[in-house]
Amino acid sequence: MTTAAPEDQLRLLSLQALDTRLQQLAHSRRTHPTLARIAELDKQIADLHGSLVDSRTAVSDLERELAKAEADVAQVVARAAKDQQRLDSGALGAKDALAVSDELTSLGRRQSALEEVELEVMERLEAHQESLGKVEAAHQELVDARTAAEAARDAAFADLDGQAAALAAERAGAVGGIDAALVALYDQVRTRLGGTGAAALRGGRCEGCGLELNPGDLAAARAAAADQVVRCEECGRILVRVAEAAA
Numbered sequence: 001m002t003t004a005a006p007e008d009q010l011r012l013l014s015l016q017a018l019d020t021r022l023q024q025l026a027h028s029r030r031t032h033p034t035l036a037r038i039a040e041l042d043k044q045i046a047d048l049h050g051s052l053v054d055s056r057t058a059v060s061d062l063e064r065e066l067a068k069a070e071a072d073v074a075q076v077v078a079r080a081a082k083d084q085q086r087l088d089s090g091a092l093g094a095k096d097a098l099a100v101s102d103e104l105t106s107l108g109r110r111q112s113a114l115e116e117v118e119l120e121v122m123e124r125l126e127a128h129q130e131s132l133g134k135v136e137a138a139h140q141e142l143v144d145a146r147t148a149a150e151a152a153r154d155a156a157f158a159d160l161d162g163q164a165a166a167l168a169a170e171r172a173g174a175v176g177g178i179d180a181a182l183v184a185l186y187d188q189v190r191t192r193l194g195g196t197g198a199a200a201l202r203g204g205r206c207e208g209c210g211l212e213l214n215p216g217d218l219a220a221a222r223a224a225a226a227d228q229v230v231r232c233e234e235c236g237r238i239l240v241r242v243a244e245a246a247a
Contacts, residue, residue: 002229004182009229009240011178012186012198018171023195025164032160034153041146048139055132062125069118076114080107182229189237198238201230209235 083100086092092100175183190197199208204218211234213221221230221239230239 002181002185003225003227004179004229006226008177008179008182009198009238010242011174012182012238013200013240013242015171015174015178015183015186016190016196016198018167018174019190019195019197022164022167022171025160025167029157029160032153032156034149034156037149038146038153041142041149045139045142045146048135048142052135052139055128055135058128059125059132062121062128066118066121066125069114069121073111073114073118076107076111080104080111083107185229186238193235193237196237198240199232200242201232201239202242206232206234206237206239208232208237208239211235 083104087097087100087104186197188197193208196208199206201207201213201221205212209232211232212218213233217233221241224230230241231237232239
């Protein structure tokens with residue numbers, strides 16, 4: 001039979017209240033809404049990442065394609081300018097002048113064709129750049145939202161951790177005034193039963209499990225010595241006989 005001073009048994013209810021609050025704070029930390037928000041934003045960012053990479057790759061490819069098209073045009077223009085310079089010099093014979101003139105005509109057609117290709121690539125590049133801008137803006141918006149959510153989480157955690165530290169210090173002080181064996185039993189029961197190790201017995205009901213004691217168990221609890229530690233026959237928690245203590 002476990003015994004402890006009635007006042008120590010009463011103190012268990014205050015200790016239980018502290019432990020319950022600590023448990024609630026831990027639960028609030030694990031399930032804080034900002035965590036779900038961050039997870040949701042992470043998923044959205046990951047989903048958008050593929051589109052962002054594809055869009056950037058398309059723009060990069062078109063930039064290279066445009067650079068090549070511009071180089072092709074520049075090469076033809078340079079060749080035409082050189083031919084025109086030769087033709088304008090007057091140093092060519094009639095046959096050579098005719099050949100150069102024909103080449104200039106051919107180069108003109110080639111330049112026109114290449115400039116059409118260049119223009120088509122430029123139009124495609126502009127469209128993809130516009131699309132990329134939208135995707136990057138959407139991505140940045142999500143990143144900014146995640147940063148804000150992280151800041152909100154950190155602020156909430158700091159507040160919860162501060163409350164928990166204060167309660168832990170209060171609990172340490174409370175434990176120091178209670179019989180060590182009783183605290184050990186209480187902690188053992190509390191660990192096994194999900195956080196509640198002691199509960200008041202009021203009106204024949206265990207406030208731990210919420211069940212009424214049967215007449216025999218209730219009579220035994222009420223008849224037990226004041227220093228006897230009574231357990232609930234239904235849930236096994238320590239029963240603190242508040243009603244009897246208040247009578």
